[in-house]
Amino acid sequence: MSVELKIDKVAHGGVFVARPEGKVVFVEGVLPGEVVEAEIIDEKSNFLRAIPSKIIEASPYRRKHIWEDAERGAGGADFGHIELNYQRILKTQVLREALARFAGLESEVLVEPVDDSDGLHYRTRIQVHYDQRARASVKKVRSDDLVPIRSYPLAEQALEDIALRNPAKYTDLRVAFAIDSFGNIVDSEQKSPLQLSQVVGERLFELSPQTFWQAHRLAPSKLAEEVQTRLEKFHVLEVLDLYSGVGLFAATTAAKYATVPVKAVELNKQAVKDGKKSARDLKNLSFETSDVLVYLRKRLEPLDTVVLDPPRSGANSKVLGHLARLGAKNIVYVACDPVAAARDIKQLTEMGYSLNEIKSFDIFPHTHHFETVMSFAKVGS
Numbered sequence: 042m043s044v045e046l047k048i049d050k051v052a053h054g055g056v057f058v059a060r061p062e063g064k065v066v067f068v069e070g071v072l073p074g075e076v077v078e079a080e081i082i083d084e085k086s087n088f089l090r091a092i093p094s095k096i097i098e099a100s101p102y103r104r105k106h107i108w109e110d111a112e113r114g115a116g117g118a119d120f121g122h123i124e125l126n127y128q129r130i131l132k133t134q135v136l137r138e139a140l141a142r143f144a145g146l147e148s149e150v151l152v153e154p155v156d157d158s159d160g161l162h163y164r165t166r167i168q169v170h171y172d173q174r175a176r177a178s179v180k181k182v183r184s185d186d187l188v189p190i191r192s193y194p195l196a197e198q199a200l201e202d203i204a205l206r207n208p209a210k211y212t213d214l215r216v217a218f219a220i221d222s223f224g225n226i227v228d229s230e231q232k233s234p235l236q237l238s239q240v241v242g243e244r245l246f247e248l249s250p251q252t253f254w255q256a257h258r259l260a261p262s263k264l265a266e267e268v269q270t271r272l273e274k275f276h277v278l279e280v281l282d283l284y285s286g287v288g289l290f291a292a293t294t295a296a297k298y299a300t301v302p303v304k305a306v307e308l309n310k311q312a313v314k315d316g317k318k319s320a321r322d323l324k325n326l327s328f329e330t331s332d333v334l335v336y337l338r339k340r341l342e343p344l345d346t347v348v349l350d351p352p353r354s355g356a357n358s359k360v361l362g363h364l365a366r367l368g369a370k371n372i373v374y375v376a377c378d379p380v381a382a383a384r385d386i387k388q389l390t391e392m393g394y395s396l397n398e399i400k401s402f403d404i405f406p407h408t409h410h411f412e413t414v415m416s417f418a419k420v421g422s
Contacts, residue, residue, distance in 0.1 A: 042081045043094065048073055051131040053139060053380055055119040055409030059091075066091050069182065070122060072100035073131075102127040107161065107407055110190045116182040118195060121407040125160050129153070129403050132411050136379045136401055143383035144390070152401045152411050155259050160406025166219045166256045167196045169204045171211040177204050195407060197258065199226060219250055241265055244296060246287055246319045252312050253286050260404045264412065265293045267400065268348060268373050271416040274397070275346055275371040277301055283333045283349040283360070288316035288326070290348045290375075295326035304329060306336050337363035344369035355381030358388055365392040372417040382413055393420050 046059035048071045056067040059079075065088040071077055076098035079091035096103070106112060107121040120128045132152040140146040170178045170187050178187040193201040200218050203226060217229040221237035227250045239246045239254060241261045248254060255261050268290050272280070277298060282291035285305035295303040303326045307313050313330045320326050329336060333349075334357055344367040349356060355378060364372065372394065376382035386396060394417040401413040 044079055044081065044091070045097070046077055046079050046091065048075045048077065051134055053135050053409075056090075064089065068093065069119065071096075072103055072123060074098075075100050075103070108194050109192065110179075110188060113188055114181040114184075114186075115179050115188040115190055116184075117179055118407045119182070119409055125406060128160075128406065132403065132409070133401075135409070136411070136413065139379040139383040140386070143380060144386040146383070146386065146396070148399060150399050150401055150413075152403050154403050154406075155257065155263050160403075161194050162196065162198050162201070163258055163406065164195045164200070164256045165197055165221075165258055166217065166254065167193065167200055167204060168215060168217050169193075170215045171207060171213065173213050175207055175210055175212045177207060199224060217250070219254075221248075241289065241293065244292055244319075246289070246292070246315070248287060248315050248319075249311050252309070252315050255404070257404045260402075260412070261289055263402060263404070264375060264414065265289055267402075267414045268375065269293060269297060271373045271398065271414065272298075272346065272348075272371075274416070275418070277346050277371070279345040280304070281344060281347045282306065283336075283347060284351050285312075285316065285328075286350070287312050288320060288328065290350065291326055291328075292316070292320045292323060294348070295320065295323040299325060301325060303327070306331055306333055308332050333357070334360050334363070337367065340367060343367055346371040346373075348373045348375075350375040351381075353378045353381065355385050361385060361388050361392065365389075365394075368419070370419050374415045374417065376413045376415065377410065379411075379413060382415065386415065389417055394418065395420050 049058045050073050052058045056069055057071045059066040059068055068079055068091045071093050077093040078095040079093045081089050081091050083090035102124045104124050108118045111118055111121055129152045140148050172178050172187055176189040178189045181188050197220050200220050204218055220226045222240040227235045237248045280294050280303045282305040285291050285307040288305045291303050291305035305328045310330055313328045317328050347369045397416045397418055399415045401411055404412045
């Protein structure tokens with residue numbers, strides 16, 4: 042069914058909202074203020090989904106999409122049709138609305154750039170599907186269908202080149218590629234025990250290819266720097282790094298505060314193994330392989346300062362409850378989802394924590410994703 046829609050605003054998740062006759066329609070690939078002809082592709086009880094078939098009145102912030110293949114449905118750059126600075130304005134609106142709606146918080150926070158580039162060729166990790174004709178492909182938006190690609194403009198240039206050339210002649214496979222700080226490239230089909238060496242400040246992290254690492258070249262340094270800036274404002278006696286991964290925040294903290302005990306808690310065994318190997322010189326840093334909630338349930342000693350970087354769903358509400366039970370004085374929280382972050386802010390404030398500072402960074406240009414760093418202090422501590 043084809044309808045004419047006036048786009049109202051941006052919504053969380055990289056879609057935009059129209060409200061014809063009071064109905065909520067989520068539309069992809071458009072901009073606030075635009076008038077479009079759109080095809081309804083999905084109908085739920087309380088909303089519809091649509092894709093534009095014709096732009097009748099275009100926004101002044103519309104640009105030629107950064108990725109030609111996106112015009113054929115390639116997913117992964119859902120803001121690629123939007124002028125870069127305006128992308129950040131839209132992300133700021135999403136963040137502020139989430140804070141107001143789910144945390145009851147009015148904020149002047151802005152989603153800030155991490156550099157002054159055009160937002161292209163920043164990804165150090167990509168996934169490519171090779172079809173039965175060995176063509177590099179990616180999934181279509183909201184589908185498992187594959188779209189052959191002729192470019193990959195968000196990938197670092199060397200990754201784009203090797204993925205598109207497919208020198209290994211992969212067919213009917215999904216392959217993950219990654220590049221390290223020294224230009225070494227590995228892929229998930231290589232059988233040798235290769236590693237990636239990532240430099241953050243003066244520290245070297247030695248990673249297995251499957252270990253999680255931020256995709257933007259500058260993200261690990263930027264986030265670690267921001268976490269350290271927050272910690273400097275506390276009187277830190279002990280640090281617990283939850284959902285620590287390879288220990289990016291734990292290791293940079295332990296290196297800075299040589300006399301402060303730092304513990305990293307992470308469930309993934311390979312990440313812990315890599316973290317220990319990368320932190321051999323840090324005698325004040327220890328790792329524990331555990332689910333975060335399981336660890337906190339068992340812990341009896343009070344907490345001083347906590348750093349946490351939970352998954353996209355946010356911190357488990359029981360996890361936050363245990364932080365309060367154990368009397369955590371200071372919390373630095375790194376969030377990759379604004380709605381989950383806002384919900385966790387609400388719970389923390391209800392448990393007696395004050396939000397001291399919040400900053401947000403556009404670590405994923407040309408997509409709707411961004412990261413937010415927050416700090417809290419226990420009231421009266």
